[in-house]
Amino acid sequence: MLHLRVTAFRGTADGQYAFTMSLSEQQAAALSAETVVVAAGRPPRERDQPVNHPVVLSSTYFGTGALGDGDRGYGRYSNPTWDPFEEALGQLEGSKLPGLLYSSGLAAVSSALSLIPPGGVLVMPAHSYSGSLVMASELAQKEFVELRTVDIADTDAVKAALAPNGPNARAASMLWLESPTNPMLGIADVQALTAAAHAVGAIVVTDNTFSTPLVQQPLALGSDVVLHSVTKYLAGHSDVVLGALVTSNADIRSALLHNRTIHGGIAGPFEAWLALRGLRTLALRIERSQASAMVLAERLGAHPAIESIRFPGLPADPGHERAKAQMKGFGSIICVQVAPAAGLSGADTADKLVRALQLWLPATSLGGVESLIERRRRHTAEPVSVPENLVRLSVGIENVEDLWADLKRALDSLGG
């Protein structure tokens, strides 16, 4: 079913991942993820080796063999600065194969969607990341794929969408999972849905951007491919745009690698280096931001200017039990709907809240060290089912009392 052309750039006759891992498979399995983020992707432990890999700025490599025949060949095929990040991410996601780095999260989305055969059925959460939804809708408009959007929290509805139906009575070729969803924070039953997708022969891709491998392990829950917008938590400092895919399946990895090489969505070496530097502190950043998000969610939920809140860590949240079962923590994204203030619409009240803040940065994106806030519907690409008064908060690593003081002052000023 997959269109395969094995391109063994680092290769051996039978694989594409012959470079030496700095942590062996057994070592990586024995160490906790908090250690792997620090220890993986290091140069060899030899005299005078640097402790960090350098940035390699070269578009081509010395060589006389056929391109794609085990040599690095050319800068679109391979770059030594990608390797340590790809190695570390593969190990963190529990794969024995290195991940694949891309120029952006959406380049990784595009590459993952290329696994769908022509006319195949894609089942996707109605509240996936808006860019993924736009890309899938455009492919569907051109009839390259048949798109079925679903409420990913409704397991029966997803199972029905996976089964043969529609004009051509086709079953799904791919199930796209995002859990929690962006921005509605819906929680999918990843294991049940993955099993249902495999039963109809579909590939499962999970966008793990919100959780990171430290909080959720989609491969262990049965997914075939894990996707990251590395831009967010993995790099963590709002200074690069990058994406990544990880799989344990060598055939799928070869197809993705071929797609990356031919479509050209490759990472710049300096961005790749920054991403690994950011990854080193991932465990500390996640620990702090998750703890702060829990505190802030409890306080926000009790504030009279907040109409409703979604945060899977709150016991009353509809996704709480599922999140508890499949995640290690609840992430650090909170969504609130702001109660309309006297004489203002919900949207205007939400905008007023965002503008009244002095420490929280009003900006799109998430997962950086700094706390960000935005009203999602200010983007025209956001699905209309996302409420106008919904504000998404990405909790950073600042002092939690400073973050709360800023929020409380702004909420109190709304005069609901």
Ligand SMILES: *Cc1c(COP(=O)(O)O)cnc(C)c1O
């Ligand atoms: C940001 C984001 C993406 C897209 O990644 P880019 O790096 O912006 O291209 C995909 N999925 C999710 C969940 C995101 O938050």
